[in-house]
Amino acid sequence: MRLELGKVLIKDVQFGDTTKLENGVLTVNKEELIDLILEDEHLASAELDIAKPGESVRITPVKDVVEPRVKVEGPGGVFPGILSKVDVVGSGKTNVLKGCTVMTTGKIVGFQEGIVDMTGPGADYTPFSETINLVLKCEPQEGLKQHEHEKAVRFAGFKAAAYIAETAKNLVPDEVEVYETDTLLEGIKKYPELPKVGYVQMLQTQGLLHDTYVYGVDAKQIVPTIMYPTECMDGAIVSGNCVSACDKNTTYHHLNNPVVHDLYKQHGKTLNFVGVIITNENVYLADKERSSNMSAKLAEYLGLDGAVVSQEGFGNPDTDLIMNTKKLEAKGIKTVIITDEYAGRDGASQSLADADPSANAVVTGGNANEVIVLPKMDKVIGSLDYVDIIAGGFDGSLAEDGTITVEIQAITGATNEVGFNKMSTKGF
Numbered sequence: 106m107r108l109e110l111g112k113v114l115i116k117d118v119q120f121g122d123t124t125k126l127e128n129g130v131l132t133v134n135k136e137e138l139i140d141l142i143l144e145d146e147h148l149a150s151a152e153l154d155i156a157k158p159g160e161s162v163r164i165t166p167v168k169d170v171v172e173p174r175v176k177v178e179g180p181g182g183v184f185p186g187i188l189s190k191v192d193v194v195g196s197g198k199t200n201v202l203k204g205c206t207v208m209t210t211g212k213i214v215g216f217q218e219g220i221v222d223m224t225g226p227g228a229d230y231t232p233f234s235e236t237i238n239l240v241l242k243c244e245p246q247e248g249l250k251q252h253e254h255e256k257a258v259r260f261a262g263f264k265a266a267a268y269i270a271e272t273a274k275n276l277v278p279d280e281v282e283v284y285e286t287d288t289l290l291e292g293i294k295k296y297p298e299l300p301k302v303g304y305v306q307m308l309q310t311q312g313l314l315h316d317t318y319v320y321g322v323d324a325k326q327i328v329p330t331i332m333y334p335t336e337c338m339d340g341a342i343v344s345g346n347c348v349s350a351c352d353k354n355t356t357y358h359h360l361n362n363p364v365v366h367d368l369y370k371q372h373g374k375t376l377n378f379v380g381v382i383i384t385n386e387n388v389y390l391a392d393k394e395r396s397s398n399m400s401a402k403l404a405e406y407l408g409l410d411g412a413v414v415s416q417e418g419f420g421n422p423d424t425d426l427i428m429n430t431k432k433l434e435a436k437g438i439k440t441v442i443i444t445d446e447y448a449g450r451d452g453a454s455q456s457l458a459d460a461d462p463s464a465n466a467v468v469t470g471g472n473a474n475e476v477i478v479l480p481k482m483d484k485v486i487g488s489l490d491y492v493d494i495i496a497g498g499f500d501g502s503l504a505e506d507g508t509i510t511v512e513i514q515a516i517t518g519a520t521n522e523v524g525f526n527k528m529s530t531k532g533f
Contacts, residue, residue: 106196107285108335111177111278115204118155118237126272129279131205133239138268142241147249147257152242154486156208156223158235161483163227166218166491167517168209168255169344170233170355171262173202173270176339183270184263184340186321195335200273203280206236206357207269209262210487211243214255215314217496219350219517220479220509227479229527230519233357240486241265255314259345262356284335284369286380289407296377300410303379304334304364305400305433306523307425309346309354309417310385316345317354317417319383329384329399331407334365342383348418349496351473351519352445363524364413364443379407384429386422393425401432415443416522419473423458434463445470445520450512470521471528473497473514481507 116129124134135153142151156162176182179197182189208221221233228234243261245254287295308317310325317324319342332341342359365381372378384400387393404412412433416426426442433440442464446456452472492503497515504510513519518526 106333106335107283108196108338109198110282110284110338111198111200112203112280112282113200113273113276114279115202115237118205118239124269124272126276131202131269131272133269138265141264141268142243142261145257145261147246147253148243148261149246150244151261154240154242156238156240156486158223158237160223162223162486163220163482163484164208164210164238164240164486165220165489166210166213166487166495167221167350168214168218168258169262170357170517171207171266172357172360173205173207173266174340174360175200175267175270175274177274181339183267184343187318187343188263188267191320193336194339194341195333199339200276200278202270202273204236206233206238207262207266208233208238208240209243209258210240211258212245213491214251214258215347216494217347217349218491219353219495220511220515221517222479222482225480226477227516230477230513230516232518232525232527239265239269242487251314255345255347263343284338286333286335286378289379292377292379296373299375299377301379301408302368302376302411302413303382303404303407303409304368305382305384305404305412305414305429307414307416307422307429308342308383308385309348309422311388311418311421314347315418318343318345324385325387327385329382329396329403331403332381332383334369334378334381337362337365337381349473349514350517351497351514352418352470352522353517354417354521354523355517358521358523358525361525364415368413379409386418386425388421393428397425397428397432400429401436404433404438405436409438411439413441413443419445419447420458427459427461427464430464431461441466441468443468443470443522443524445522446472447474448472450474450476468524470524470526471519473512473520475513477511477513479509479511
């Protein structure tokens with residue numbers, strides 16, 4: 106599987122009479138895009154705004170973040186099973202608008218939604234303070250049920266991203282990166298001396314607005330399976346969940362998964378990147394046993410020497426994480442896990458809800474219970490009505506002077522568990 110990812114670098118985003126992309130400047134016809142979004146009868150209204158790095162702007166409650174991509178050549182289209190036909194994607198050529206996003210906000214769906222500040226101390230915790238964000242505020246029809254509300258806003262984000270990505274379909278990209286994965290037998294023949302490494306990606310599937318979709322299918326319904334890593338880059342996996350903002354994998358995270366990108370960088374050099382095993386994080390014990398058993402079986406079948414396992418969420422999914430680790434290690438597969446911590450505001454509590462001695466190689470995204478004070482911003486896109494009730498907030502989080510005191514779990518991407526965050530450790 107070979108994918109050419111063409112990066113069209115975005116220098117600015119603005120509104121205008123025609124949607125176009127010239128010399129790195131994306132111009133969006135606001136009225137045309139809003140009309141497209143409001144074709145969905147579940148939405149009562151839609152507004153568009155632009156937030157740029159360094160501006161005194163706060164966006165909340167953030168639901169999803171999507172990077173605009175368009176299929177230039179090859180089978181299928183971006184977001185297969187959702188906006189495109191259910192073809193296997195991940196090959197051919199795809200162009201991406203690099204440096205901008207579509208971000209969705211509006212009336213809260215579930216309490217685990219987040220905050221993005223474009224400047225100030227909060228901006229240091231989210232990667233989306235460094236992107237130009239086309240923010241879509243969608244309000245649901247009166248009485249719309251939560252799941253219908255979430256789906257309508259989710260699809261609105263995808264539609265908006267696909268709409269503006271069309272501007273790059275016929276452009277020559279500024280940069281091109283090539284990602285290629287051989288078939289298993291070809292890869293073993295090509296790199297016989299290199300350790301075979303796979304990526305076990307745990308997808309949030311706890312239900313009750315904690316959902317992830319694979320080729321349009323709710324991942325609660327799948328059993329673990331093998332994917333080419335490049336399938337993720339064409340939107341085969343998308344977010345539909347309201348897990349805590351700090352460690353939620355937005356659709357942007359799936360499209361730009363740094364574990365996949367970093368393993369590709371070492372492919373053929375220090376390791377043989379065999380592929381991705383996707384698994385889920387269901388709530389019942391039998392489902393956890395089934396999925397972790399099958400993940401370990403697939404890893405053994407692929408002949409892996411090592412595996413990286415990433416989690417999404419915390420608490421209940423900690424059990425899935427440890428089950429996967431124990432069963433992989435029991436088969437002789439050296440395993441590194443990526444998680445984050447809920448260790449209390451003083452950092453003194455147990456970091457994970459489950460543990461095992463075999464989980465002895467751990468990368469942490471940080472302690473989500475750390476408290477931060479966010480200063481007042483000149484402009485708010487969305488609403489401050491929900492700051493006191495989002496995960497990480499509390500009664501009185503929003504002060505009269507406009508400052509917000511919250512745990513960093515309220516900041517979108519702050520402790521992300523695929524490593525797409527801005528925190529690191531400091532040596533002494």
